[in-house]
Amino acid sequence: MTRMVTAPADAPAAPDTRPSRAPAGRGWSRTTVETRVLGVLRWVVIAGLAIFTLFPFYYMVLLSVRDLSSLLQDPGRLWPLLSELTVGTYREVLTPTESGGQGFVRLMANSGLIALGTVAVTLVFAVLGSYALARLRFPGRRKVGVLFLAVYLFPSILLAVPLFVFLTRLGLRGALGPLVLVYVSQTIAVAVYTLRNYFQTVPASIEEAAAVDGASRFTIMRRITLPLAMPAILSNGLFVFMIAWNEFLFALLFLVEDRSRWTVSLGLSQLAGSIEIPTTVLMAGSVILTLPIVVLFFATERLLTGGLTAGAEKG
Amino acid sequence: MTGAPARSPRRRSRDRDPATSGRGTLRWREARTGLALISPTVVLVLVLVVLPILWTVVLAFQDLRLIRLRTAGLFGDYTVENFVDVFGSPGFWQALVTTLVYAGCGTAASVGLGLVAALAMRRPFRGRTFVRASLLLPYVAPVVAATFVWGVMLNPQFGIVNEVGTGLLGWDEPIAFLSERPTALVTVIVFEMWRSFPFAFLFLTARLQAAPATLEEAAQVDGATPTQVFRHIVWPQLLPTIAVLALLRFIWTFNNFDDIYLLTGGGAGTEVISVRVFDFLVSRGDIGAASAQALVLATVLIVLVTVYHRFAAKDEVA
Numbered sequence: 001m002t003r004m005v006t007a008p009a010d011a012p013a014a015p016d017t018r019p020s021r022a023p024a025g026r027g028w029s030r031t032t033v034e035t036r037v038l039g040v041l042r043w044v045v046i047a048g049l050a051i052f053t054l055f056p057f058y059y060m061v062l063l064s065v066r067d068l069s070s071l072l073q074d075p076g077r078l079w080p081l082l083s084e085l086t087v088g089t090y091r092e093v094l095t096p097t098e099s100g101g102q103g104f105v106r107l108m109a110n111s112g113l114i115a116l117g118t119v120a121v122t123l124v125f126a127v128l129g130s131y132a133l134a135r136l137r138f139p140g141r142r143k144v145g146v147l148f149l150a151v152y153l154f155p156s157i158l159l160a161v162p163l164f165v166f167l168t169r170l171g172l173r174g175a176l177g178p179l180v181l182v183y184v185s186q187t188i189a190v191a192v193y194t195l196r197n198y199f200q201t202v203p204a205s206i207e208e209a210a211a212v213d214g215a216s217r218f219t220i221m222r223r224i225t226l227p228l229a230m231p232a233i234l235s236n237g238l239f240v241f242m243i244a245w246n247e248f249l250f251a252l253l254f255l256v257e258d259r260s261r262w263t264v265s266l267g268l269s270q271l272a273g274s275i276e277i278p279t280t281v282l283m284a285g286s287v288i289l290t291l292p293i294v295v296l297f298f299a300t301e302r303l304l305t306g307g308l309t310a311g312a313e314k315g
Numbered sequence: 316m317t318g319a320p321a322r323s324p325r326r327r328s329r330d331r332d333p334a335t336s337g338r339g340t341l342r343w344r345e346a347r348t349g350l351a352l353i354s355p356t357v358v359l360v361l362v363l364v365v366l367p368i369l370w371t372v373v374l375a376f377q378d379l380r381l382i383r384l385r386t387a388g389l390f391g392d393y394t395v396e397n398f399v400d401v402f403g404s405p406g407f408w409q410a411l412v413t414t415l416v417y418a419g420c421g422t423a424a425s426v427g428l429g430l431v432a433a434l435a436m437r438r439p440f441r442g443r444t445f446v447r448a449s450l451l452l453p454y455v456a457p458v459v460a461a462t463f464v465w466g467v468m469l470n471p472q473f474g475i476v477n478e479v480g481t482g483l484l485g486w487d488e489p490i491a492f493l494s495e496r497p498t499a500l501v502t503v504i505v506f507e508m509w510r511s512f513p514f515a516f517l518f519l520t521a522r523l524q525a526a527p528a529t530l531e532e533a534a535q536v537d538g539a540t541p542t543q544v545f546r547h548i549v550w551p552q553l554l555p556t557i558a559v560l561a562l563l564r565f566i567w568t569f570n571n572f573d574d575i576y577l578l579t580g581g582g583a584g585t586e587v588i589s590v591r592v593f594d595f596l597v598s599r600g601d602i603g604a605a606s607a608q609a610l611v612l613a614t615v616l617i618v619l620v621t622v623y624h625r626f627a628a629k630d631e632v633a
Contacts, residue, residue, distance in 0.1 A: 034541045045435040046446065049428075052509065053450050059475060060464045075473035076482055129356035137342070138349030144357060146624070151364050153563075153620050155570035157589040158613055161596055161605050162367035165374065168381070185363035188356060217348055246457040248573050253597070265459040269577060272463050279467055286460040297455050301448045 060290065064089055064283035071280060089284035097259070102271065102281065104264065104288055111263040114176060115244035118183040122240045123233060125184065126191035131221060133192065134199035135207070152189035156249050159185075164253050173254050174261055182250050187240045194239075198232035199225070238300050242293055264289045368613065374606035381600030397607040407591070407608065414587040417500065418569040421507035425568075426561050428508055429515025430553070434545075436516075437523055447520070454513035462577035465506055469493055499583035503575050507568060515560050522556045523549075562626070566619050570612055588612055 062080060063071065070084040095101020132138065133145060163182060167173045202225065210220045226233070251266040262270065268285050271277055376393045401407050436447060453461065468474050469492035477489035492502045526549065534544050572589040575581060581590035588608055595605035 031538070031540045038541050042435050042438075045431060049432050049435070049450060050446060053453055053513075056461065056464045056468060056509075057452060057456070059468055060460070063467065072473055076475065076478035078475070125356045125359060128352040132349040132352035136345050136349030136352070138346040138353070141349070141353075144353055147357070147360065147365075149624065150620055151360055153566055153623065154364065154368070154613075154616065155567065155572075155589075157570055157572045157592060158371070158609050158616070159364065159367050160572075161374065161592065161602065161609050162370045163363075164596060165379075165602055166367065166370070181359070181363060185359060188360065192356060242455055246455075246459075248457075248459055248577070249593075265457055268463060269459045272466070282463065283467070286463050289457050290460045293455055293457060294452065297452070298448060301451075 057290070057294075060283055060286050063280055064287045066280060068278045068280045089278070089281045090288075092281050093284045093288065102267070102277065102285065103259075104267065104285055106260065107262050107264045107267040108288065110176075110261060111245055111265070114180055114183065114263060115241045117176075117180040118187060118244040119237045119240045121180060121184045122187045122191050123237055125188055126195055126236065127226070127229075127233060129188075130192045130195035131199055131225065133196045135204065148189045148192050151185075152193060156186060160249060160253055163250075167254060174258050175254075176261065179250060179254050182254075183244045183247060186247070186250075187243050191236050191240060195229070195232055195236055198229055202228050235300065238296060242296065245293060371606045371609055371613070374602055375610050377603050379602040381596075381602060394603075397603040401604055401607045401611075406586070407588075410586050410588050410591050411611075413500065413585065414569060414589075417504060417507070417571075417575070417585070417587055418565050420504045421511070421568040421571075422561055422564040424504060424508035425511035425564055426515045426557060428512040429517075429560075430519055430557065432512065432516040433519035433523055434549075436520065450516060451513040453510045454517075458510075458573045459577060461510060462506070462574060466493065466578065469502065493579050494583050496584040499579050499585050503578055503585050506574060506578060507571070510574065511564060511568070514564065518556060518560055519553060522553060526552050559623070559626070562619065562623050566616060566623070569615065569619075 062078070065085055065087070066080050067084040067086045067088075070081070091101070093102045093104045095103070096106065097103040133141060159182075164173075167175075167178055172178050206228075207220050207224060210224055211217075215223070245263075246265060247263075248265045248269065251263045252269070255261045255263065255266055256270070259267075264285070268282065268289055271285070272282060375397055376395065378392065378394055378396060432450060436443060436450075469476050471477055471489035471491050474489075476492070477486075480486040481489055490498060493499050531544050531548050534548050539547070570589055571587070572593060575585050575587055576590050576593065579585045581587070581594065588611065592605050592608050592612070595601045595608065
């Protein structure tokens, strides 16, 4: 029965099989027309969306492997000729500045270090905090939940002024440690939020059973709760890594003065205005900035979208 | 029988009123553990988020310049001059209008496209998982790389868009997408749509998956056409999600700094308040005025967050 009813939407030829109550009969009922039109429209939309979203990425890769002079001669061509293919752009962008390149290896190391530091600190804080929010009753729990929601929604530009003033005053602008802490403050709320949601789905009875068997709270967390929550913790770590790797505003505010401390994002944005560096070389830089994120994303897409939609049932 | 002693006090403590449970009970120990586990996070958030925001209020009432920062006293000498200056300048009101237009149109465009995408991709087809994941790329890609490649694509000299426009679509001359009014504002809104629609797409897809198929099947049996099914069955179910999404996106777009700063630098009629805050802070070194304008953003935000909290997160923050 279910099959029969859903069939018309799938196949245009289906009206014959529909129950007799529907206004079928003539070959061009409104349902048939709509089904056919929507059936075509659907593929148009999917194709259009795919081109709209993916073309900039394709263009990025394309320009990064094309030779600059042939690009300027024929900017409209959408595929590279074998004769003009080059990896010289990547060589130039990766070569250290002392040897005449753009030194992106150094920038990648900075970005990686900052991102990993942010992940480590965020996860330690967030696992403890979210476990407490999900499992333990303590005074002020509700208020803490509201606080994190507010922090999650508060954007970074509002923190830019006071943190900039504060770190300038202390002479700590340019130090990586404070920047990692600032990043943690940006990611901790969303990490606590999603991890708490996950902990709430782990049945408390498992922990209670362990408690009955005499396990302490610490043992329960280490032996039972953490292993069960590992997928969520992992996806959170990846999510935090992406945020920290992509971050721009605070890197711009704190690290801009010293090139040796630039992150990849900051480096690309600073060099983008320069006329001396060819666009194709900077495109290679963009690919280097984007590739780790794309690889991480596709490798863990299932985990990540699960984590991203963990809050989706809000509404 | 090792379990019995552990279980019975626990059950008792649950039934008892928290106020009457004394030290040493499980209930008391639970509260103590909870506070110990949450406090590092709370302290971090207080020091790095809440205190700075409160300090912004203080800064907004001071006449503080970046150059004199090292020597100036950080408290005292309060003045309302910053607010007088900010509210008295036409640039501020213009930026506020631009911010509202940008946030409003950006939100509508990204949620709208997200809805279209979610509906088009609803029924399974070969390779759907891959296409779905690909559509999320703009949202996860680094903003600096995305703005850079858009800038090159829209470049009037050798950008592909102008190349196609003049070559195939018959434009008379290349369009300076990012440096002309009002094209620049439209461009940053389209960019916002490109970058943020995956967020709406993801949430609406999840919501559609949760919608019971029986309702739509019943309507089809009764002879409803596909558009009628959407209008009367699917749309009402999606509406609460769309409302929450629109509010969230509006909050984030309203305060968005990165995209506009990187695309246009705030030029050609795209100066939004967040870019203005940054300019006053870094380029002009006028900390007081920057703080005052940040406070305006914060005020709007507090109103919106309160709405969100009332509206969507009632049972979420229990």
